[in-house]
Amino acid sequence: MTRFRIYFDKDEETRWLNRMAKNGYAMDNFFLGFYQFSPCEKGEWQYQIDIGHGFCGVNDNYADFMEEMGVEIVQSWGPWVILRRKAAEGPFELFSDVDSRIEQYKKILLMFKLVFVIEFFCLALEVYGGVRGSAMAWVAACLIAAVVVVFSNMIIRTKKKIYELQEQKGEAPPEYNRQQVSLLISMGFLINAVNLILQDAIPLPLRYIMLGLSIGLILFGSFKTALRK
Amino acid sequence: MKNKAYEKDLPLTEAVFYILLAVRHPNHGYGIIQEVGEMTGGRLVLGAGTLYGAIQTLEKKHWIKVYSAEEGSRKKKEYLITDEGMGVFKAERERLAELLENAQLIDAVVK
Numbered sequence: 001m002t003r004f005r006i007y008f009d010k011d012e013e014t015r016w017l018n019r020m021a022k023n024g025y026a027m028d029n030f031f032l033g034f035y036q037f038s039p040c041e042k043g044e045w046q047y048q049i050d051i052g053h054g055f056c057g058v059n060d061n062y063a064d065f066m067e068e069m070g071v072e073i074v075q076s077w078g079p080w081v082i083l084r085r086k087a088a089e090g091p092f093e094l095f096s097d098v099d100s101r102i103e104q105y106k107k108i109l110l111m112f113k114l115v116f117v118i119e120f121f122c123l124a125l126e127v128y129g130g131v132r133g134s135a136m137a138w139v140a141a142c143l144i145a146a147v148v149v150v151f152s153n154m155i156i157r158t159k160k161k162i163y164e165l166q167e168q169k170g171e172a173p174p175e176y177n178r179q180q181v182s183l184l185i186s187m188g189f190l191i192n193a194v195n196l197i198l199q200d201a202i203p204l205p206l207r208y209i210m211l212g213l214s215i216g217l218i219l220f221g222s223f224k225t226a227l228r229k
Numbered sequence: 230m231k232n233k234a235y236e237k238d239l240p241l242t243e244a245v246f247y248i249l250l251a252v253r254h255p256n257h258g259y260g261i262i263q264e265v266g267e268m269t270g271g272r273l274v275l276g277a278g279t280l281y282g283a284i285q286t287l288e289k290k291h292w293i294k295v296y297s298a299e300e301g302s303r304k305k306k307e308y309l310i311t312d313e314g315m316g317v318f319k320a321e322r323e324r325l326a327e328l329l330e331n332a333q334l335i336d337a338v339v340k
Contacts (some may be wrong), residue, residue, distance in 0.1 A: 028318050035255045050278055053285065064305075064306065065284075065306075066277065066281075067257055068305055069258060069259060071277055083257070093276045094276045094277055094278030095278050096273065096275050096279045097242060097279055099242050099244070100244070100276070103282060105239075184281070187296050
């Protein structure tokens with residue numbers, strides 16, 4: 001069985017994988033958002049996601065260590081590592097204290113920030129290309145803009161998680177009231193990208209409707225975001 | 230205080246404290262988890278990720294070292310505390326003793 005999902009939040013991804021395992025589907029392969037499942041006994045496996053050290057999450061040392069712990073490395077994708085262990089061996093938690101959980105979120109935050117900077121740079125390039133007259137550059141710019149919004153949200157979300165944990169530890173985290181950016185903006189950009197790609201295939205009135213819809217979504221999303229503060 | 234040199238490293242987290250204790254003799258990853266679990270009556274079960282991260286950090290700080298890596302198919306790495314690790318642990322023990330001694334004061338007000 002194959003399912004397509006896109007997760008940026010490892011906690012949500014973990015919950016989903018564990019829910020699937022509980023229903024008798026063990027995830028055993030991942031490729032670009034496609035998760036493959038094979039039947040297992042209900043609740044046979046417990047999944048966890050780890051963020052490895054460095055760009056490549058799994059080295060020999062890590063692999064040996066996890067093997068000794070009875071933990072199977074299902075798949076690694078850059079620093080993102082999906083692990084599982086038989087539920088019969090007891091509850092499977094990767095982190096037993098707040099400090100190591102904070103450390104992990106800090107690694108995730110760094111990763112998101114890095115992607116954000118790269119995407120932002122690409123966005124600038126595409127906009128430049130678009131201004132110089134390349135139609136495809138506008139398509140790419142819209143797609144990247146949608147991704148930039150998503151990643152800025154993930155950065156905000158991860159920061160909040162870190163501050164929550166620090167508070168739990170008894171530390172006083174800095175005041176942080178940044179609100180997430182509305183995903184309607186992302187949707188607006190995506191619709192606009194589709195509109196630009198298929199411009200020859202879409203009849204004219206529909207193109208105006210889609211253009212209006214995408215601008216509407218972007219504006220509405222912006223207002224919504226602004227009003228949240 | 231004689232252990233001034235280690236004061237900047239204190240206090241230790243509970244996980245680091247117990248890991249150092251568990252490698253006072255050569256011990257491997259799973260052995261550390263088991264020993265810490267037994268010592269605390271099952272209260273502290275170290276997570277694999279927490280332990281892995283701590284071992285990496287402690288090795289980098291030279292508080293523990295690899296004692297042996299079994300050759301062959303099963304490569305169980307064993308770890309052992311270093312002199313420096315021992316120094317830090319003893320400084321922490323001194324700090325905790327002071328804490329415990331001062332804690333007695335609370336009995337004077339509670340009737």
